[in-house]
Structures are given as C-alpha cells and as structure tokens.
C-alpha cells in the first residue's frame with residue numbers, strides 16, 4: 001500500500017540521518033562593500049560540494065562556536081587592519097577559537113601585481129591566538145561607485161586602480177585544501193561521545 005509514499009519516507013529519513021552526521025563549518029566574513037562576503041560565499045560553495053554543512057554569518061551574529069567542526073574567519077583589509085567587527089569576534093570568542101580547526105583569510109590587495117604585499121597588522125596575533133591552520137591573502141576589488149567620499153579621496157591619492165582582482169580559482173583551491181586538511185584530521189579528532197567523524201567523500 002502506498003509504495004511511493006513509503007519510499008519517499010525512507011529517502012527522507014535517510015537524508016535526516018545523513019544530515020545529522022554531516023560536519024558543520026562556520027564561515028564568517030567582515031566585509032564593507034560586499035566583495036569579501038562574496039569570497040566567503042565561494043568558500044562555502046566548495047565546502048557544500050564536499051558534503052560539509054555550513055553557516056555563513058556576519059561576525060556580529062556569531063555568539064558561540066558550539067557545534068562547529070571547523071571555522072573560517074575572513075576580513076577585508078582597510079588601512080592595514082582587519083575590520084573591527086572581526087577583531088571584536090576574535091576577542092569575544094578567544095577561548096572557543098582555541099578548539100576547532102580555524103582558517104583565516106584576508107581580502108584586500110589591489111592591482112596586478114596586487115599591492116600591498118605585506119600581511120595585515122592583526123593577522124600574526126590572531127594566528128597565534130586561534131592556532132589557525134593557515135592564512136591566505138586574496139586580492140580584492142575596488143568599485144569606485146560604491147566608495148564613500150573619504151574612501152574615494154584615499155584611493156585617488158594613492159592611485160589605487162579600480163577593478164575586480166579576485167582570483168576565484170585560487171580561492172576555490174584554498175577551500176579545497178581546507179576540506180583535505182579537515183578530512184585528514186577528522187580521523188583522529190574524537191567527538192565528545194567517543195565516536196569519530198566519518199571520512200569525507
């Protein structure tokens with residue numbers, strides 16, 4: 001009786017079971033004009049493609065890291081620094097950030113070759129605090145029509161070229177490396193109940 005319904009129910013239950021078994025990633029990005037958030041979106045897409053569940057949140061919306069198997073923190077760089085909202089998140093959740101594997105990325109350098117080429121000022125400290133597995137600097141985007149008056153003045157004075165310098169291939173490769181890193185680690189990270197994560201597909 002109702003074989004279609006029963007099959008549908010089985011599929012549903014299977015999916016619920018699989019979902020409960022998924023690893024979960026938090027991807028949080030501090031972005032003033034949206035381009036860093038889009039990088040976060042590209043990273044999220046790669047993780048989802050590898051069967052990792054994701055939450056993509058703005059830093060202000062993150063109150064706890066509970067339940068996350070990995071964390072990606074990304075920030076746009078302004079005047080050599082990560083954005084305040086992300087620095088505040090790191091301060092607020094410093095203790096919890098010592099738990100799960102953490103990856104950092106900065107988005108900022110502009111031009112070809114991208115400039116500046118030194119790391120943002122805050123990154124060394126955040127690396128040390130979180131024990132981050134890695135930090136990537138991705139080239140950013142300047143769209144003058146979206147900048148405020150003061151920003152436009154700075155960009156003009158420094159002769160910063162306009163354009164979208166983000167390298168999506170590089171970003172996707174970096175995200176894939178995260179998946180590989182977590183997959184390798186997941187065999188040895190015990191869960192609270194003593195189980196281990198299922199190796200990733």
Ligand SMILES: Cc1cc2nc3c(=O)[nH]c(=O)nc-3n(C[C@H](O)[C@H](O)[C@H](O)COP(=O)(O)O)c2cc1C
Pocket residue numbers: 030031032033034035036037076077078079080081107108109110115116139140141142147150151152154155
């Ligand atoms: C006023 C201003 C200052 C900037 N300062 C830096 C900087 O110090 N280092 C850097 O790498 N990029 C700098 N940038 C480039 C931005 O980080 C880049 O445009 C980035 O893609 C912006 O990200 P968002 O769209 O997420 O805000 C600056 C951009 C502006 C407009």
